[in-house]
Every structure is written in C-alpha cells, then in structure tokens.
Amino acid sequence: MTDLVRMAGIEKRFPGVHALRSVSFDLRSGEVHALMGENGAGKSTLMKILSGIYPKDDGVMEIHGEAVELDGPKAAQKLGIGIIHQELSLMNDLTVAQNIFIGREPRLRFGRLDEAALNRKAAEIFASMNLHLDPKTIVGELTIARQQMVEIAKALSHRSRILIMDEPTAALNDAEIAELFTIIRRLKADGVGIIYISHKMDELKRIADRVTVMRDGSYVGTVEAADTPISTIISMMVGRELTNDVVDIPDLSQADVLLEVEGLNRGREIRDVSFSVRKGEILGFAGLMGAGRTEVARAIFGADPRESGEIKVHGRPCAIASPSDAVKAGIGYLSEDRKHFGLATGMDVRNNIALASLDRFSGRTGVLDESAMRDTARGYIEKLGIRTPSDTQEVRLLSGGNQQKVVIAKWLYRDCDILIFDEPTRGIDIGAKSEIYKLLKQLAAEGRAIIVISSELPEVMRLSHRIAVMCEGRLTGILPGGAETTQEDIMHLATLRAPVMQPEGADA
Structure with missing residues (x-):
C-alpha cells in the first residue's frame, strides 16, 4: 500500500494553549486508520489541519508523496481530502442530489439548473457505493444513517481518496452501523484511505487496520488493530503517568436520598437513566463526548423537556417542567458554558x-x-x-x-440542597482547579448532594464518592470511588453500548 498522507512534527498553538506537540500520523491507500484519544487529546485539531481548516505552525505534511501547504478547505478538496463531521452539514429541504453538488450544479442554457444531469451524476456515485438511494429524495425525509451516506457521496463527488470520518456511528443503531461498515469496506477495496475517529472500542476490531493514539496534544503510538488488545489501547489513551488523589469515601449508606431519578428518557440522547444521590455525596458522571451526561443534567433541571421518567426530591415526586421549577425544588445547575448560561x-x-x-x-x-x-x-x-x-x-x-x-x-x-456541576473546571488554571475541588468537597461535607460532570477522568476520580458512567445515552454502570476504580474501568464502561449492571446496584 502506498502512503496517501504523511504528517510529521506537526505543531499547533492557540492563545494560551499548545494544542499539538510534534504529532506524527500517516495513512495508506485502502486502509482504515483509527485515530483515538480522550476528549481534548488533539484529534480534531490534527484533522482540521489535514482538511485545511487550520494552518499548521510547524512540521511537514505530504499528500500523495508531495509536500503541501494548505491555505483552506478548498485546497484540501482539490487534493482529494474529504471530511465528514459528526454534525452533518446537509440542507434538509433540498434533494439528495442537490446537497451533493451544492455550488457545483450542472447548468443548461441561460443558467438553468440541469436536474437530469444532477440526478444522473448522483446515481453514478451511489452505484459505485452499491447504495440504493433515490437522488430526488428530500434529505429531511432520510434517516440519520442515510444522511451519513449522502455525506460520504458528497465527499466522493470531489473525487476524494482520503476520507476523514469523525464519530460516524454516534447516532446510528446496530443495523445502520453494519450498513455503514459495508460502504467503508467497499471504499477500502477501491483504494480509498479512511481516517476513522471514534470513541467506541468495540468498533476497532471490526473496521480498523491500524490505530494511532493521541494524548494531551501529543502522539503516543501506532499499533496494528488486529494484534493489539483493547486494554492496551485504553492504557495508551489514559496514560499511566497521570496521578490522582484518592478520595476519602464516607459511609453514606444511612444518609437521606436527596435526589432520585427513575427511567429518564429523551429520544436517543437519554435512554432509561436511573440513579440517586444521597446527602453529603458527590456523584461523578463520566463518559465520552456525546454520551448524554449534559443532556441528563439539563432534563433534571427542566432546561430540556423529558419524554418520560420521574424525578424525586427528598423522596417526593417533583414536577419539573422548567428551570424555575427546579430552583423552587432546591436544585441548582452550573452549566458547562458559564458565560452564556x-x-x-x-x-x-x-x-x-x-x-x-x-x-x-x-x-x-x-x-x-x-x-x-x-x-x-x-x-x-x-x-x-x-x-x-x-x-x-x-x-x-x-x-x-x-x-x-x-x-x-x-x-x-x-x-440549593442539590447542585449539578457540569465541567466545573473547564477553562480554569491548575491553581483555581484545586480551589474548586476543595469547595465541592466542603459543600458535600455540609450535607448537599453534588453531581459533577467532567470529561477529565482524574478529576472525576479525585472528587467522586461514586462514578456513574454513560455511553450513547445509557447509564452503563456505577463504580465505587476511591482506589477500587481505575481509569481503565471507567473507559471500559464508557465504550459499552448496554448496561453491565443495574445502576442502583452500586448505591452507597
């Protein structure tokens, strides 16, 4: 296989942040190269450089063996680089064909749109993908999985030989994932190189040839997917040099339950979530991006409507339909975006x-x-x-x-007796973090029930008496805090699709 992409010594800085530190990455024709790492590892920044969205500050980038300097996304497209973002960028009121060729539509005399040629070209791309889809269908009528296929077809319409897929299965069910993987295998057979960004460990063995791991903006290593245990990849992602203070776990078995959530549901974002928090307890919520942690918090606080489920405060059912209802019930919510909310x-x-x-x-x-x-x-x-x-x-x-x-x-x-902290130390320096940690522990000691949502595993482990882990809208398990739980234990549950135990089975 020939190299489609070679990146070496890539550096990227933003004001106050060294986002990428001498990162290396390569992609061969006809392979799926998974790019893994925790939230904030630098994966998206690296791919934005490859797709021309960000300029690199230093390092070498070669496409098809030639050194390149990309001055924007159009330059990347001309070199055959296509990116499919996790958030799809289609226009729901246009047809499939119109979406694929938006801005590049074939024209008849006097500038009229050549709909027949447009549909014919889209059909040719679908045929090469062995995909049965009517080019005249309105995109808004398609499932998310089918819209994902349209995004792939759109990238291929630019004659892309390098495809970047960012969390492509985040909103898909098992049958839809199988359909997507079939398309990916066909693209591989045609020599297309695919960079596959995902947090789902179980997908690696099914689709990836190699895996590159990043951590804290740095390159950790590249391994063969077939020969490498998932536990090894998790260890590479987490890093063993990270340390955390072991939280002192009080006996809260007799403490009053201040908040109880039963069977909370909201579409695909929240799926039958149940848990409780006791007086004096810090319950941490861990999970990867899109796991549903913030969605659960917003539903409890009444910021987003819930489809079903019951919320009890001090043992009594509480009708929370708005944030004002939550505040009256004694619930406070510190949003992850403090400046806006x-x-x-x-x-x-x-x-x-x-x-x-x-x-x-x-x-x-x-x-x-x-x-x-x-x-x-x-x-x-x-x-x-x-x-x-x-x-x-x-x-x-x-x-x-x-x-x-x-x-x-x-x-x-x-x-407020119940306080929900969503990413409480985001954008805060190390000294201030320590002060926030001390304050949260003090609030719990005063008898408040605390929920802490954080993307930083050491933070969750440092603060929490118990750790609730979510994946794809589901609560996949509740782990004890303290030395009994490792970062690998949390990552394992964060990449599962179904609960491994009853959530309240680990109640304090």
Whole structure:
C-alpha cells in the first residue's frame, strides 16, 4: 500500500494553549486508520489541519508523496481530502442530489439548473457505493444513517481518496452501523484511505487496520488493530503517568436520598437513566463526548423537556417542567458554558450573585434592596475567596475560576440542597482547579448532594464518592470511588453500548 498522507512534527498553538506537540500520523491507500484519544487529546485539531481548516505552525505534511501547504478547505478538496463531521452539514429541504453538488450544479442554457444531469451524476456515485438511494429524495425525509451516506457521496463527488470520518456511528443503531461498515469496506477495496475517529472500542476490531493514539496534544503510538488488545489501547489513551488523589469515601449508606431519578428518557440522547444521590455525596458522571451526561443534567433541571421518567426530591415526586421549577425544588445547575448560561457577564458580581434570588431582595414595591444585595455579595466573596476588587466589579473582568465561584455563590444563596456541576473546571488554571475541588468537597461535607460532570477522568476520580458512567445515552454502570476504580474501568464502561449492571446496584 502506498502512503496517501504523511504528517510529521506537526505543531499547533492557540492563545494560551499548545494544542499539538510534534504529532506524527500517516495513512495508506485502502486502509482504515483509527485515530483515538480522550476528549481534548488533539484529534480534531490534527484533522482540521489535514482538511485545511487550520494552518499548521510547524512540521511537514505530504499528500500523495508531495509536500503541501494548505491555505483552506478548498485546497484540501482539490487534493482529494474529504471530511465528514459528526454534525452533518446537509440542507434538509433540498434533494439528495442537490446537497451533493451544492455550488457545483450542472447548468443548461441561460443558467438553468440541469436536474437530469444532477440526478444522473448522483446515481453514478451511489452505484459505485452499491447504495440504493433515490437522488430526488428530500434529505429531511432520510434517516440519520442515510444522511451519513449522502455525506460520504458528497465527499466522493470531489473525487476524494482520503476520507476523514469523525464519530460516524454516534447516532446510528446496530443495523445502520453494519450498513455503514459495508460502504467503508467497499471504499477500502477501491483504494480509498479512511481516517476513522471514534470513541467506541468495540468498533476497532471490526473496521480498523491500524490505530494511532493521541494524548494531551501529543502522539503516543501506532499499533496494528488486529494484534493489539483493547486494554492496551485504553492504557495508551489514559496514560499511566497521570496521578490522582484518592478520595476519602464516607459511609453514606444511612444518609437521606436527596435526589432520585427513575427511567429518564429523551429520544436517543437519554435512554432509561436511573440513579440517586444521597446527602453529603458527590456523584461523578463520566463518559465520552456525546454520551448524554449534559443532556441528563439539563432534563433534571427542566432546561430540556423529558419524554418520560420521574424525578424525586427528598423522596417526593417533583414536577419539573422548567428551570424555575427546579430552583423552587432546591436544585441548582452550573452549566458547562458559564458565560452564556451561568452569568450575565456585563453585570457586576453583586447582581450576578443575586440573580437567582431577586424575589428575596425586593419588597412589596418590587424595588431591589441594594444594601442587602451588597452585604450578601460581600459575604460570599469572603466565604468563597472570590478575588475581585469589589462587589461592583464586572464579572467579565474576573478570571475563569473566580467567575465559577460567582456562579456557585448564586446557587448557595438560593439554598440549593442539590447542585449539578457540569465541567466545573473547564477553562480554569491548575491553581483555581484545586480551589474548586476543595469547595465541592466542603459543600458535600455540609450535607448537599453534588453531581459533577467532567470529561477529565482524574478529576472525576479525585472528587467522586461514586462514578456513574454513560455511553450513547445509557447509564452503563456505577463504580465505587476511591482506589477500587481505575481509569481503565471507567473507559471500559464508557465504550459499552448496554448496561453491565443495574445502576442502583452500586448505591452507597
């Protein structure tokens, strides 16, 4: 097999972030080369460089044996590089053929669209894929799997010999995955090289020839898929040099259950999820991108509607149809995107802390008691160690860690017994992370029930009394916190498609 792609010493920096550090990767004709790594490993950045979306800062890139410098996606397309993103970019109101050739439609005299030629060309591509699909079908009427096939056909219409597939099976069922794999094998036989990005370990043995692993923006190694145990690949992804403090696990078996979720469902995003959290407990939620962790949190908080399932607070069923219902029930939610959903960044610290409790600061006239707001804000600034010149400082001028503390103060003043932290240390430096960890443990010690969602395994293990693991919308297991659980144990459950035990079987 000949080399279609060779990348060596690739470097990429963004402001404050060294995203790629001397990364190497190669792709041969007629192979599926899986690119693996945890969230944030640098996979997407590397592929955006290969597809011309980002320029590289250093290193060598060769396509078909020739050194290249890509100045945009169109340059990559001309070299036969196609990328199929996890989020499909089709236009639902156009036909299949129109989507494939958008911007490149064959024309008749006077600029009229040649629909017959358009449909004929699309049919020829489908025939080469052995795919039975009517070019005149409206894309919005197709299943996600069929839309995925249209994306592949669109890439092939550019005569792509290098295909990048980013999580192509994330929204597919088993039958649809089998259909996709059949197409991939046909493309392989035709000499197309496929870069396959996935978090699903069970797919590697079925479809991949080689596996390259990245971690923390660096190249770890490349192995033959057939000869390498999944456990070895997981170890490469996780890295054994990572260390974490072992969390002290209290005996919470007699503690009150503050939050109980039973049979929560919402389409394909949440599938029959059940769990409980006790007073004084930190329940960590782990899983790979798209596993459904944030979707569960938003459904509990009433930010997204749920199709079925029951939520109990303090043992009583609770009708939560909106965030205001959740707040009244004593549930606070710190979104993973604090700047858009947790803070009013143009307002000051004082007003942000009061934001969820304005009714408490207004009398019968509805006029806010600025003095009470000031005293409350200053109290939490001191209690949480919020570094700010004053309570009138605009939140946008604070560091990420101090912004997060302002959000926490908002929910603490609201007297929330149940706090959901979604990626609590995202965008926060190491020193501030340690302060947030200390604060979360303190809140649990005070008797609150805490849910922590994090993409960082060491963080989940450092904080959690128990660890709930999700994959494809399902809760695949609940593991004990502390030294009993390894990162490999979590990754194993994060790549399964079905639960391995009853979720409440590991209750504290």
